[in-house]
Amino acid sequence: MAEQLRPATLLHWLITQKDWTFEDAAQEFEVTAKRAGISATVSPRHLGRMARAETRGRTPSASTRRVLRLLFNRSVDELLSPPPSDPTDATGGHSGLGDEVDMAAERARAFGERSRSRLTDEAMEQIYDEVRSLATDYPQRPVLQLLPSLIKVQGDLMDLIETPQQHPMHLRRLYFLTAVTSGLVAKSSHDLGRTPAAMTHARTALLCAEQAGHDGLRAWINGLESQFSYWSGRPRDAVRYAQRGAEFAERAGSTAAVWLPASEARAWAALGRIDETRTAIGRAESALDRAEQDDLDDLGGICTFSRSRQLYYAADALAWFPSAGADAERYGEAAVTAYAAHDDDWAFGDEAGAMSDLALARIRRQELGGAIEAVRPVLELPPDQRIHGIASSVDRVHGALMNSGIRSSEAAELQEEIEVFRRTALTAIER
Template sequence: MAARRAKSFALTAGQTDLTTDVLEQVHEDVQRLATDYPQRPLTELLPDLFTTQDTLFTLLEQQRRPSQARQLYFLAGVTGGLLAKASHDLADPYAALTQARTAFVCADNADHNGLRAWIRGIQSLVSYWAGRTRESVKYAQSGAEFAPNSTASVWLPVSEARAWAALGNANATRAAIERAEAAWDSVQEDEVDELGGLCTFGRTRQIYYAAEALSWLPSETTAAADYANRAVTAYEDTSSPEWAFGDQAGSRSALAITRIRAGELEGAAEAVAPMLELVPEQRINGIIHCAQRVHRALGESPLAEAGGELQEQIEAFTRTPLKSLPS
């Protein structure tokens, strides 16, 4: 509490002409939130997310030197992107896309292409999980023009691949996965990537996205299983900077779907068992959708009758998502 009060005083005292210390403090706050986001329950982060966005908006309401305004707009855009993801995780796509649009305005004011590309990735992600798959494709394609070198140049095409796969377009899915892989040859981390966490896109996430994309397509079950196995193995290392409980759960659900298609009920149950142990505070919107995909795949397979117990476990799990918890 004392540290928070000291920080609040420092920010207020520096409002007339922001000092280097003030800018460094706000940058550090945003970086910590970006790094923590994939690894900690959202309930632990929301108060600081709200406070940080409010602080940045307050600082931007004062007239600033152009260099300071650009940095504040950049940080406000990142924070808005994180809050867009938070609204998505709470199953509120309207609020998520509202936050993302404001974040994109901040990216324009900062004139930062890397941030523009990253926000388009957030918009593609939100639209994908909201079932607005063609919109997800458009956001991913729109962002590609801003991301020639950052890791978003990998994230955007593999996000496009997931949306094409959900639409059943196998050719477009494979082409987008190949573009994502080829993009690594020219990746150079930018100012967004340097924040880490949710703001950068690594190879493990790429493997998971490819697994999820291909798991939509029965004709690609073998390739999907290969990607899913690699992703599950990679996410077993909880000390990795790339570790994220949401993507770990998604990898396991993709693996379970491939095993259901192969007639391996026990293997499918084994794949999703760790996901079904997640506490309600970690049952974000994407994880709930992943669990429901496994439930649906099981119900549509010859294993439906034998898989009744697993379906019941999934139903119990999805009854208490994060959004159901008291705010």
């Protein structure tokens, strides 16, 4: 006889619909784990507590999550969420041959992970390639597409670090890669508007960077913290984090030494300090001329700071000052041109930010047509690319337009488009 309690979670509801007891469900869990080659067990009592939402705050192990996903064809986050109000189609999922394909893929993946736990140089290289691919893809693909892979790789790396008797050389490399992936997960959290979670992951990344003994990583993570603080309206914290990483960046001599003063410039600008802003922009430009690639830069993508990004950050800083409008427009135009010309360092978020800064500068000189031309590609971005930083940049354009005194029908239409954009941004949508 099925459990008669009112379902507290989708997991509970699915078990009830299958007419299982928790003992039945635990047995099915064991069968699924065995077929997939996953070493995992769950007791009926613990499964019942999960189903009744009595384990909040405790995350199931990675192996348990994988088996539950195979058994119910739902992520654990879905399974532990309340059941839908009209769950008539909640059973969904695959059956027959599709299940066999999923099982075979899971079995192959589990075999690879067991082999990885005894790290060889070849396995280490494979992990490195995965992280490099994520770092390269991050600026160019929607965050929701990459986040599941990022979280999985982060968890796998943490598991490997906790595996006894890893070779010291491999262990240092594992800490390096865990710091990078934790930084990427932090950036994902920020892009989705979850700043507290972003800062938590950044602190974890910094702990791993300390274990790796890597100055470039320390500086890069301080740059992330500065970025998160800037977009969250905490410019003094943004200055502090940028300055905190300066010593590490100087020792590393990498492009992190460009990112930190560029970040500091934006934060000073948000505080209305134009002299400090221009000085920091100058330091960033000088650092770019001296920067040398380190192994963090070699990962590419979000892990390095290019000339295009430096131009964008300068535009973003100077756009805060109406008196610096000409310089902001010049830097913004240069950044947009640079991103259009260089596919290797293209980043949809930074390009959108530069376009928004260009629009902002043009509005301030009453050039509405040029502003619309600059911001139009941003407003046409699909919702899954409307991340926190882009939405905030577009908000600045909206504010400048409201205060510009321009009262044409074109201005009103642009205001409305921006408001629609904001309502459909990732940070405004319940996911």
